Amino acid sequence: MKIPKMLRTFCPKCKTHTEFTVTIHKAGKRQGARKGERDQAIRKKGYGGQKFPMQHNQAKVTKKTTLQLQCKECKHSLMREGVRLKKAEVV
Numbered sequence: 001m002k003i004p005k006m007l008r009t010f011c012p013k014c015k016t017h018t019e020f021t022v023t024i025h026k027a028g029k030r031q032g033a034r035k036g037e038r039d040q041a042i043r044k045k046g047y048g049g050q051k052f053p054m055q056h057n058q059a060k061v062t063k064k065t066t067l068q069l070q071c072k073e074c075k076h077s078l079m080r081e082g083v084r085l086k087k088a089e090v091v
């Protein structure tokens with residue numbers, strides 16, 4: 001699906017409709033030294049390390065695409081709820 005790179009919507013900070021720039025939200029890089037990652041490494045250590053069943057056959061074919069919007073006037077950014085798409089591109 002083609003998504004326009006400019007969008008006019010309500011800005012809660014400006015309290016009016018303004019122009020927003022649109023980008024596709026991407027998950028941040030995994031940091032190996034973070035608490036969750038460290039805990040998981042401890043859990044997985046040794047014989048029989050996997051503590052919960054791993055999901056192998058997923059029911060869904062697509063992943064949700066979340067849009068990241070940024071107000072052109074106050075630089076306030078907000079996210080739009082993800083929609084299931086096979087392919088999303090900002091044009």
Ligand SMILES: [Zn+2]
Binds near residue numbers: 011013076
């Ligand atoms: Zn704004």
